[in-house]
Amino acid sequence: MAITVRGVDGYFGYFDAASTEPLHPAAREVLLAALDDGWADPARLYGGARRARLLLDNAREVVASLVGARTDEVSFTASGTQAVHLAVLGTTLGRRRVGNRLVVSAVEHSSVLFAAEAHQRAGGDVTHVPVDRAGRVDTDVFADLLTDDTALACLQAANHEVGTVQPVDDVATSCAARGTPLLVDAAQIVGRLPVPKAWTLLTASAHKWGGPAGVGVLAIRRGTRWRLPTPHDERGSGRVPGFEDVPAALAAAAALRARSEEAETLAVTHHDLIERIRAQVPLLVPDVEVVGHPTERLPHLVTFSCLYVDGEALLTELDREGFAVSSGSSCTASTLRPSHVLAAMGVLTHGNVRVSLTRTTSSEEVDRFLDVLPRVVERVRATAGVDRL
Amino acid sequence: MTPDLVLDCRGMRCPLPVIELARQIEAVGIGGVVAVVADDPAAAVDIPAWCRLRAHDYVGPGDPVDGIPSFLVRRR
Numbered sequence: 356m357a358i359t360v361r362g363v364d365g366y367f368g369y370f371d372a373a374s375t376e377p378l379h380p381a382a383r384e385v386l387l388a389a390l391d392d393g394w395a396d397p398a399r400l401y402g403g404a405r406r407a408r409l410l411l412d413n414a415r416e417v418v419a420s421l422v423g424a425r426t427d428e429v430s431f432t433a434s435g436t437q438a439v440h441l442a443v444l445g446t447t448l449g450r451r452r453v454g455n456r457l458v459v460s461a462v463e464h465s466s467v468l469f470a471a472e473a474h475q476r477a478g479g480d481v482t483h484v485p486v487d488r489a490g491r492v493d494t495d496v497f498a499d500l501l502t503d504d505t506a507l508a509c510l511q512a513a514n515h516e517v518g519t520v521q522p523v524d525d526v527a528t529s530c531a532a533r534g535t536p537l538l539v540d541a542a543q544i545v546g547r548l549p550v551p552k553a554w555t556l557l558t559a560s561a562h563k564w565g566g567p568a569g570v571g572v573l574a575i576r577r578g579t580r581w582r583l584p585t586p587h588d589e590r591g592s593g594r595v596p597g598f599e600d601v602p603a604a605l606a607a608a609a610a611l612r613a614r615s616e617e618a619e620t621l622a623v624t625h626h627d628l629i630e631r632i633r634a635q636v637p638l639l640v641p642d643v644e645v646v647g648h649p650t651e652r653l654p655h656l657v658t659f660s661c662l663y664v665d666g667e668a669l670l671t672e673l674d675r676e677g678f679a680v681s682s683g684s685s686c687t688a689s690t691l692r693p694s695h696v697l698a699a700m701g702v703l704t705h706g707n708v709r710v711s712l713t714r715t716t717s718s719e720e721v722d723r724f725l726d727v728l729p730r731v732v733e734r735v736r737a738t739a740g741v742d743r744l
Numbered sequence: 745m746t747p748d749l750v751l752d753c754r755g756m757r758c759p760l761p762v763i764e765l766a767r768q769i770e771a772v773g774i775g776g777v778v779a780v781v782a783d784d785p786a787a788a789v790d791i792p793a794w795c796r797l798r799a800h801d802y803v804g805p806g807d808p809v810d811g812i813p814s815f816l817v818r819r820r
Binding site: 642662691693697701739741744 | 766785789792793
């Protein structure tokens with residue numbers, strides 16, 4: 356039975372690429388072929404197993420070259436989240452003798468912050484680096500917070516909620532000067548923007564670039580002190596326990612190759628479409644704050660908050676109009692807490708909408724969104740009786 | 745600091761405490777202080793952000809009321 360998801364068929368606006376993108380056509384073909392060719396156990400020694408091993412190594416090689424790593428530095432994990440957990444907890448474990456402190460930006464993905472919480476529960480220390488109103492860390496502040504007992508520093512390449520690109524190269528220089536390893540969570544930029552080179556550990560997630568879900572990337576530079584923070588298994592990779600999903604890894608690599616070839620063109624298109632939204636929304640909708648850095652930003656993502664508007668009501672109304680967007684407002688979160696990113700930036704957390712474009716988003720879809728949005732906000736405000744505030 | 749007006753927004757979810765503040769701010773004179781008592785976790789961020797957008801002064805946290813945080817706003 357075919358399942359049609361409204362929002363990816365080209366007519367409706369699926370504007371939630373930062374959560375996930377539909378499978379890239381190049382990945383689909385490879386996935387189907389690899390399901391037949393790459394199902395055997397890559398750890399075994401017979402023909403089919405060796406073929407699976409070859410395919411897996413091939414996928415690692417492709418991904419490694421596209422994220423700027425050596426093949427032996429790259430492992431596939433079961434998710435981007437697992438990659439982050441292994442990166443954080445494996446490095447703090449491996450560098451226990453150096454120190455017990457983890458330095459993380461306040462706007463990291465929750466997978467980093469939850470790993471930091473686990474580190475803290477285990478007796479470690481965590482320092483959160485503040486950000487400015489645009490969501491950016493200050494390089495000097497970051498450098499000042501690095502201490503002799505810092506086991507690991509973590510800085511995302513770009514923020515997943517507001518699109519702000521972080522000064523990774525400068526922070527990496529400070530880290531290198533102290534000999535502190537730096538984890539760069541590159542989930543939002545791999546396949547979209549050039550990947551920073553100066554990382555010690557790098558993580559990414561395939562479904563964000565049009566690969567299948569269930570494939571994360573963990574890259575660890577040679578010579579980094581790192582120990583598996585989970586029980587070992589007998590398969591011998593030493594990095595990620597469990598049976599690898601060879602077909603998915605191969606499809607992820609195919610998607611990344613295709614996506615990287617399109618990246619420059621798409622970035623230009625996306626940059627302009629997002630610029631249009633950034634410029635138009637404050638003109639079309641009263642009392643809106645566009646958040647995130649205006650220039651140091653992801654090409655495909657913008658976030659804004661509408662004063663006095665209930666985020667959930669806004670999402671529901673936009674969905675009714677055919678637009679899939681996400682929100683950092685607390686009423687849309689299972690925890691009822693506002694987004695830690697918006698809170699760290701000190702910007703309005705309610706009435707929040709994140710728009711993130713996929714590779715097939717058209718100019719017409721953006722125009723239609725800009726046509727629909729003012730009416731939707733007006734309607735939600737009128738219903739709540741706040742339209743004259 | 746003794747506020748000129750206390751808004752009891754306990755039990756209200758975002759964005760209701762900010763809406764209540766917007767509705768009531770003119771009940772105090774210019775320079776008057778409103779205390780918003782709110783247990784919604786978003787209030788601590790949204791009240792200062794609202795002050796910035798509406799050009800009022802966010803004074804800071806006030807005395808908790810029955811353990812519930814309060815936030816002080818000076819009308820400009």
